[in-house]
Amino acid sequence: MEVQREQASAEKRSKKTNVIVTIVVALFVVAAVGGVIAANVMNDKLKWVTIAKPAPDKLNTVKGEIVPSDAQTIYQDSSKGRIQQVFVNEGQVVQKGAQLFQYEQSNIDLQLAKKAVDQKVAEANRDEAQKIIDSLTEQVNRLEADSDKKPGLERTISQQEANKQLADLQLEKIKLDQDQLNKKKQDSIVYSTMDGVVGNIDADRAQYTYTAPGSDKEDAPVMTIYSNSTYQMEGTITEKQKSEMAVNQEVRIKADVVSNQSWKGHILSVSDYPTHQGKKVVYAFKAQLDDSEKLYPGYHVTAKVDLPSQMEITIPRSSVMKKGKTTYVYVAKKGKVQKQEVSVESKDKETYTVLTGLEHGDRYLTNPSSDVHPGMKIKKD
Template sequence: METAKRIREENEQVHTSRKKKWILLGILVILFISVILSIAVIEVKKSKSKPLVLINPTEKNFTKTKTLSGRVVQSHAETIYLNATKGSIQEIFVKEGETVTKGQKLFSYEGSTVAAELGQAEVNKKLAETSDTQMKEQITSLEQDIREAESTNTTETTNTTETTNTTETTNTTDTTNTTDTTNTTDAVDNANIATKAITILSLKAELNKANAELRAAELKVEKYTLQAEKLKAELETLTVISNTAGVISNLNQNVGQGFRAKDNQQLAIMQIASNDPFQVEGKLTEAEKAKIASGQSSIVTSKVQANMKWKGKISEVSDYPTYKTTANKDKDTQQETIPYYSFKASLDSQKGLYPGFYTTVEVVVQSKQLLAVPETSIMGLGKSTYVYVQKKGKIQKQKVETGQKRGKWVAILKGLKEEDKLEENPSWIVRLGTSLFD
């Protein structure tokens, strides 16, 4: 009896509880409907009071981008190698991390033998130049002596002839005396002429010899000049200079004074990282390479400098792949090799970036001009999107296909033309068919 009573009481409690839940649910539904109706009424009032603002679709540039990973690197690095044929290191003029200019001395090889040979060549050149000068002075003197000798001989011959003619004219009565005098004079003149001729021949012989010696001296001057220039050039090559401005890096600590590389050994002594603007380099998959090309614009970001962006463009895309073998735990399965293509991107600015930073590169792979409308003009969700347009003086619903979004603008792929007019910011409740001339 008591058990039946208890069961009856429990059933009544359950029924009461369910009744309360249904009452509460009904109240909530009524409240929800009231809110919706209130909003609808408000929107209707707004739609009646708010003037319609009609706009035309406008063309906007929409881009598609591809995200790549990269790393900041120096744009160029020159590696300096030792030359075993030039001997041992004499002195290193730079230090790790030092900034150098183009043409600055980096290090030198020992060149004592070349320096000694150059000194001897310069001495020989000086001696040859002295001999050349002496020969020229001697030739000048000999040429002067020859001119004087030839001038004296001509004068004496003329004087003798005049004396003979005068004697013959004046002393025509004394034939015997005149003849004796003439014979004596002729003998003396002939002796003088012969002596002068011998002297002139001797001077000319000396002149010819001096000219020959001058040519030999000039050849020696030329020989030792060329030899000295060659040794100077060789001595200059013993001092290695920088071909670019940059920062010294990877200075080989095992190379110092007296060190000499072995024959046929390619040993780097240092690198010079160029001061040119940094670049971003990375790798592309086959699919990425098909979309990435030189000249495409890019935006570079870095987690290290989260609030900064760097503009640039793709400067280089390799056509020759490097291959990476994928790890495969199954020994019986052949490992797969994946091709990768390197790329480089230049930067308009490098402020805040440093070599080694990992970056994200957003590359513009496509850029198009498309019709666009403000986002506020688009109604609906997903594939069921529409706008309110003016047709024959009345507001009508027009289905559209949307594309990319750019800020407040949405690209329209289908459904609108440039000459169409649509409502800029429609209300939730629009009175379709409303005449714009009411």
């Protein structure tokens, strides 16, 4: 009996030992698994920040209107007289080099006709002098060397040669006058210097009325050719806007009368010379549109400009990691940690300005530690 009791007691001690060993092993397994999980899941102490997109405000909103990218404004040249004929109609599409209108040519034609008569007279005088020279020269050649008639004939020949030379000079002058008149006649036609659309034809001038020098209408244009190239936007900006607006900055344009559509473009020019609107100082600017379909000159539009101060991205120095020559931050993408290379420059003692690598809307880690590595899962907030 005593032996049986000792065997039973030994079996109990063995079972108890096995249970303890099993529990210890289980605890080690749980700890190991927990460590693996902890190593692959971000803890709650790490702080993520989303780079906010700039909110639109009055600073980056400018107003203006659509204008042609170029225009040829044509005034009457009073020195050329009245307009004889207009070849185009308002709204007509023309190409560069197209005839637009013509000044009166009757006076030029009259002068050319007179020059033509003068030319014929001079040619006749020249030909007559040449005939006389030829005839007298033949007579002189038949005379004896000591003939008393020879000196008189030779004097007459010299006189006719002078007459012929005078006729040649007259013909040369007539030719120069004719060339000048023909050029003036050619200049009496006004041509378009660009592809475009005819606009603002002066009705009185189109009816060929004469505008005397010094009259009230002398400075009024005969017509304007508006370029049919992509349109531009013109407007004014404030001093503050000018300080941040620069050529080639992108703009997004919307028209008051065209809904659900916008147009892209860029700043073409910003004036350095102010004008005054009451007490306010403003500066003129122009923006070139990439496309102007459905837009027309005179449309009122609003443009959004990406100003540098609003587009700047800054991050704390604590978020930036360096390894060798590589500078990077940790970003959140698809629920996991990813390493994102960045280019930064110092803004102040606590902040970097991001030059490349991050965009508005990106989510980055502000306080990375040595435990963080790419591929780790991020706990949902």
